[in-house]
Amino acid sequence: MRLYLVYFALTNLRHRWFMEHGSAFRGQLGADMRRMFFGVLLAVATVAPAAADEIKTGGKLLLTGGVSSIEGSGGGGLATWATTTGYATEEGVGGNVHGTYVTLPDFELRSWGAAVGVFDRVELSYARQSFDTQDAGAALGLGQGFTFNQDIWGVKVVVIGDAVYDQDRLLPQIAVGAQHKRNDRGAIIAAVGGEDDTGTDYYVAATKLLLDRSLLLNGTVRMTKANQGGLLGFGGPNGSDYSAQFEGSVAWLATKRLAIGAEYRSKPSNLGFAREDDWMDLFAAYALNKNLSVTAAWVSLGDIATFRDQSGFYISLQAGF
Amino acid sequence: MTVKRYLPFASAVLLTTVSAVAFASEPWSMPGEEAIEPYTPSAANAGAQPFAGDQMFQAFGGQAGVARIVTDLLDRSFADARISDIFKGHDRVRLQRVLVEQFCFLLGGPCAYSGRDMATAHKDMGVQPGDMNALVENLQLAMEEEGIPFQTQNRFLAKLAPMKRDIVDK
Ligand code: HEM
Numbered sequence: 001m002r003l004y005l006v007y008f009a010l011t012n013l014r015h016r017w018f019m020e021h022g023s024a025f026r027g028q029l030g031a032d033m034r035r036m037f038f039g040v041l042l043a044v045a046t047v048a049p050a051a052a053d054e055i056k057t058g059g060k061l062l063l064t065g066g067v068s069s070i071e072g073s074g075g076g077g078l079a080t081w082a083t084t085t086g087y088a089t090e091e092g093v094g095g096n097v098h099g100t101y102v103t104l105p106d107f108e109l110r111s112w113g114a115a116v117g118v119f120d121r122v123e124l125s126y127a128r129q130s131f132d133t134q135d136a137g138a139a140l141g142l143g144q145g146f147t148f149n150q151d152i153w154g155v156k157v158v159v160i161g162d163a164v165y166d167q168d169r170l171l172p173q174i175a176v177g178a179q180h181k182r183n184d185r186g187a188i189i190a191a192v193g194g195e196d197d198t199g200t201d202y203y204v205a206a207t208k209l210l211l212d213r214s215l216l217l218n219g220t221v222r223m224t225k226a227n228q229g230g231l232l233g234f235g236g237p238n239g240s241d242y243s244a245q246f247e248g249s250v251a252w253l254a255t256k257r258l259a260i261g262a263e264y265r266s267k268p269s270n271l272g273f274a275r276e277d278d279w280m281d282l283f284a285a286y287a288l289n290k291n292l293s294v295t296a297a298w299v300s301l302g303d304i305a306t307f308r309d310q311s312g313f314y315i316s317l318q319a320g321f
Numbered sequence: 322m323t324v325k326r327y328l329p330f331a332s333a334v335l336l337t338t339v340s341a342v343a344f345a346s347e348p349w350s351m352p353g354e355e356a357i358e359p360y361t362p363s364a365a366n367a368g369a370q371p372f373a374g375d376q377m378f379q380a381f382g383g384q385a386g387v388a389r390i391v392t393d394l395l396d397r398s399f400a401d402a403r404i405s406d407i408f409k410g411h412d413r414v415r416l417q418r419v420l421v422e423q424f425c426f427l428l429g430g431p432c433a434y435s436g437r438d439m440a441t442a443h444k445d446m447g448v449q450p451g452d453m454n455a456l457v458e459n460l461q462l463a464m465e466e467e468g469i470p471f472q473t474q475n476r477f478l479a480k481l482a483p484m485k486r487d488i489v490d491k
């Protein structure tokens with residue numbers, strides 16, 4: 001039944017995407033979606049025999065799975081957390097789909113994707129980001145509305161700790177993960193000095209809920225070569241090796257349904273033609289229930305591809321169980 | 322002289338009377354409750370250190386507030402399809418009494434906890450992590466109903482949370 005729900009949600013999403021975006025990405029997207037389906041089905045299929053009788057859903061407390069981050073992994077808006085996405089506990093499987101829209105002065109960033117959390121231990125995610133250069137594309141000589149697309153395949157494994165229940169210990173919940181990113185604009189990336197159009201980030205995330213203060217803290221160290229998260233490729237004249245970057249989140253639990261907070265994410269600056277800045281955001285995540293949540297944020301992404309001070313509005317919808 | 326002669330006898334009588342009275346109301350065999358295996362009562366059985374001062378207890382509406390919260394929590398949990406099977410058949414009279422004691426004690430109220438420790442009380446019950454969350458959700462609703470501010474609820478939940486390790490079956 002629940003498996004059918006995942007399938008239905010994904011099919012529905014694919015259908016809507018095609019209706020809205022026509023055939024431009026169809027070939028590529030179709031292949032991605034098929035891979036995603038198999039990924040999800042495989043995950044659920046491998047899990048099913050392991051669970052003795054019943055796979056339970058929806059057992060987690062509201063918002064404790066985090067929301068869908070911009071890269072598809074469970075977390076805040078810009079940062080990845082150590083929590084597994086969805087509402088499944090150790091006995092079950094949870095999953096969700098998300099759509100995120102970021103409007104900046106000169107660009108637009110869209111992301112959608114799906115993720116599953118298995119036994120509150122493993123998370124598999126997929127996100128497709130589209131970075132639309134709009135008028136800036138023409139100014140940069142790429143063409144009006146030139147768009148970089150990136151597929152991000154993520155896996156996360158919780159290693160130790162219980163962010164919610166370990167209230168008598170300092171030990172946070174710790175997870176390790178990887179995000180494999182494939183950008184579809186290799187030629188342009190090479191032309192601006194990027195070394196690669198694919199790359200893999202590796203991270204360690206630590207999340208701790210300080211329940212007596214109604215605060216959630218997260219710190220993540222990410223080894224990455226990505227330029228603007230990978231949207232402008234990986235590596236460049238100013239750096240071609242992995243560097244350790246930090247992402248931190250603080251959220252205050254205002255009510256059972258509402259968390260408000262701030263995030264900071266440092267980034268390398270590998271490209272020569274344009275300086276890259278750290279990211280930050282102020283966000284509010286609201287869970288209508290365990291099936292639907294909305295995240296709204298003000299994001300400050302700094303300079304992007306020579307365009308200054310890209311600050312704007314972020315909105316993300318997540319549906320799942 | 323006479324007093325001295327009768328003293329051993331008098332104290333023996335006194336002792337038997339005291340223990341007889343005590344026996345009638347041992348915390349494992351209270352009137353109106355099903356008797357259970359005797360155990361050693363101890364404040365440590367409550368599973369956490371109480372809050373200092375009585376601000377938390379007052380914020381929870383004192384004895385009356387705590388009693389309403391526990392009643393509501395048990396109403397919800399005995400009726401909750403997710404966990405009612407676990408509660409079915411258990412002595413609700415005792416559960417109400419010792420839960421009120423435990424909450425009152427932990428909140429810094431003037432109560433002693435006379436119940437069993439959390440591991441013994443939930444032994445072999447098969448409580449799963451999702452069941453724990455279901456109970457916490459019911460408690461959140463009960464506290465909401467009582468008008469306890471969310472951040473105050475969380476301070477109390479922070480005390481209870483680590484008990485998950487003793488309550489959930491591994
Ligand atoms: C922090 C969470 C919890 C606390 C503080 C708590 C507290 C208690 C206390 C004080 C008792 C009575 C002990 C005694 O009789 O001496 C008890 C018994 C019981 N608890 Fe819990 N409990 C918690 C979680 C749960 C959960 C998650 C379930 C099931 C879903 C559960 C089911 C029961 C049942 C059925 C009994 C009756 C045991 C019996 O009759 O022998 N409890 N609990």
